[in-house]
Amino acid sequence: xxxxxxxxxxxxxxxxxxxxxxxxxxxxxxxxxxxxxxxxxxxxxxxxxxxxxxxxxxxxxxxxxxxxxxxxxxxxxxxxxxxxxxxxxxxxxxxxxxxxxxxxxxxxxxxxxxxxxxxxxxxxxxxxxxxxxxxxxxxxxxxxxxx
Numbered sequence: 001x002x003x004x005x006x007x008x009x010x011x012x013x014x015x016x017x018x019x020x021x022x023x024x025x026x027x028x029x030x031x032x033x034x035x036x037x038x039x040x041x042x043x044x045x046x047x048x049x050x051x052x053x054x055x056x057x058x059x060x061x062x063x064x065x066x067x068x069x070x071x072x073x074x075x076x077x078x079x080x081x082x083x084x085x086x087x088x089x090x091x092x093x094x095x096x097x098x099x100x101x102x103x104x105x106x107x108x109x110x111x112x113x114x115x116x117x118x119x120x121x122x123x124x125x126x127x128x129x130x131x132x133x134x135x136x137x138x139x140x141x142x143x144x145x146x147x
Contacts, residue, residue, distance in 0.1 A: 034094075035095065035107065036138040041088035044123055045085055054112070056070065057112065091131075114141065114145075121145060
């Protein structure tokens with residue numbers, strides 16, 4: 001168990017992803033690195049279309065904000081080949097299952113922004129996020145998007 005403020009969180013996954021929107025951290029949360037890594041992999045490895053990213057939000061909203069339905073939809077899309085190799089989908093799945101229900105919409109929105117910021121860019125050939133994403137990957141990703 002890890003104490004986070006007054007909340008205890010079980011660390012069952014290799015990625016400890018805790019959303020603390022509204023709580024100012026010394027630099028940034030790991031969630032930002034992981035979201036940037038998911039967007040990077042969606043663009044570079046999975047060749048994901050913007051339509052698939054939009055469908056995430058549509059499915060989540062149309063099912064009454066049911067996270068399990070969203071996760072099932074992501075698994076379905078990977079199985080149908082809509083997410084390429086599914087690298088980014090696995091990372092996004094880990095992020096979504098490890099956050100508070102109140103933060104799912106925010107995470108999907110930020111993922112969409114990060115995806116849209118770079119989906120027409122070419123990344124440096126040596127750029128890789130690592131698994132878990134290396135610390136600082138969020139800023140590295142943004143810098144690549146701004147070039």
